[in-house]
Structures are given as C-alpha cells and as structure tokens.
Amino acid sequence: MITIFFVASLLITITMALSLYRAVAGPGVFNRVAAVNIIGTKTIVLLVVMGYYFERPYFFDIALLYAMINFIGTLVFAKYIERGEL
Amino acid sequence: MIIVHVVVTALLGTGVFFAMVGSIGLLRFPDFYTRLHATGKCDTLGAGLVILGAMVYHFFQYPETLLVPAKLAFLILFIFIANPTATHAIMKAAYKTGVEPWRLGEERR
Numbered sequence: 001m002i003t004i005f006f007v008a009s010l011l012i013t014i015t016m017a018l019s020l021y022r023a024v025a026g027p028g029v030f031n032r033v034a035a036v037n038i039i040g041t042k043t044i045v046l047l048v049v050m051g052y053y054f055e056r057p058y059f060f061d062i063a064l065l066y067a068m069i070n071f072i073g074t075l076v077f078a079k080y081i082e083r084g085e086l
Numbered sequence: 087m088i089i090v091h092v093v094v095t096a097l098l099g100t101g102v103f104f105a106m107v108g109s110i111g112l113l114r115f116p117d118f119y120t121r122l123h124a125t126g127k128c129d130t131l132g133a134g135l136v137i138l139g140a141m142v143y144h145f146f147q148y149p150e151t152l153l154v155p156a157k158l159a160f161l162i163l164f165i166f167i168a169n170p171t172a173t174h175a176i177m178k179a180a181y182k183t184g185v186e187p188w189r190l191g192e193e194r195r
Contacts, residue, residue, distance in 0.1 A: 005098075008099075019109050028185070030118050030176060034118070034176055037172055038125050044133060044161070048140050049098075061157070064161055067161060067164050071164075074175065078172075078175040078176045078179040082182050
C-alpha cells in the first residue's frame with residue numbers, strides 16, 4: 001500500500017518539472033509568478049504524500065505552513081506589480 | 087480493508103491526473119489568461135483529491151490519532167479558499183498592467 005504513495009510522489013515530481021519549464025522560459029513576469037504559485041501548490045501535495053511514505057506525521061505541519069507562505073507570497077507579488085509599491 | 091485501498095488509490099490517481107492535466111495546460115496554451123484558466127481549477131481540484139485520499143487512508147489505517155485528519159481537512163479548506171484567490175489576484179494585476187488577452191489567429195506568447 002505504501003508503494004501507491006511512492007508512485008504518486010514520483011508523478012507529482014514529474015508534474016513539477018513540467019511546470020518548472022514555464023517558470024524558467026515563460027515570457028514576461030506574470031507567467032513566471034503563476035508557475036511558481038503552481039509549483040508551491042504541488043509542493044504542499046508532495047509534502048503530504050511523502051509524510052505517509054516516510055511515516056513522519058510532522059510533515060503535515062510543514063505543509064500547512066508552506067500553504068500560508070505560498071498564498072501570502074503570491075498575493076504580495078501581485079499587489080506589488082499592480083501598484084508599483086507595497 | 088481492500089475497499090479502503092481501492093478508494094485511496096482511485097483518489098490519488100484522480101488527483102495526480104488532474105495535476106498533470108493542469109501542468110500540460112500550463113505548457114500548451116497560447117496566452118497568460120488561458121494558462122491560468124487551465125491551472126487555476128485543475129490544480130485546486132488535484133490537490134484537494136490527493137489530500138482527501140491521504141485523509142481517508144489515515145482515518146482507516148491509524149484510527150487512534152484523529153488530529154492529523156483534522157489538519158488535512160483544514161489544509162483542503164485553506165487550499166480551496168486561497169488558491170482561486172491567488173489566481174484572481176495575479177489575473178487582476180495582469181489586466182490592470184495592460185496584458186492584452188489572446189485572440190484567434192495571433193501569435194503565441
């Protein structure tokens with residue numbers, strides 16, 4: 001049963017690599033910010049799945065913290081580009 | 087117990103499928119707005135389904151610690167509120183900055 005989590009984490013890592021292409025090569029700043037936000041969401045999922053694969057339940061606290069940091073970071077960046085200041 | 091394994095596998099597989107479809111949309115679509123149209127929904131649903139699968143697995147595998155499924159439920163709730171909000175904020179910033187939406191027949195950008 002633990003193999004399912006390993007396969008899921010591997011596929012999520014491949015998906016993050018696909019999104020990383022858009023973060024590196026995407027034209028303009030907005031494509032890059034959007035791709036970084038999506039990679040952050042996939043990092044949360046990867047932390048939850050790897051918490052079961054390594055049997056470490058405190059990975060979920062890190063996932064909660066990372067969700068909040070990712071949301072605040074994206075919001076601050078969007079407002080900074082929109083207004084030119086913070 | 088086999089029912090639980092089948093349900094968890096189906097939820098994880100569906101979630102990973104949605105995440106992969108969102109990433110392929112992020113690569114393939116021609117414009118910033120269409121890219122976020124693909125990923126803003128697929129990514130939220132994929133993350134929610136994977137975490138729901140982990141929650142079901144924990145609920146039947148380790149029934150003595152019920153704090154962890156509560157944390158995961160809060161994580162699903164937070165992602166379902168925060169991810170569309172972040173997508174909307176980026177889109178509004180791009181629209182106010184002057185990024186033109188793509189029309190049929192134009193170049194990819």
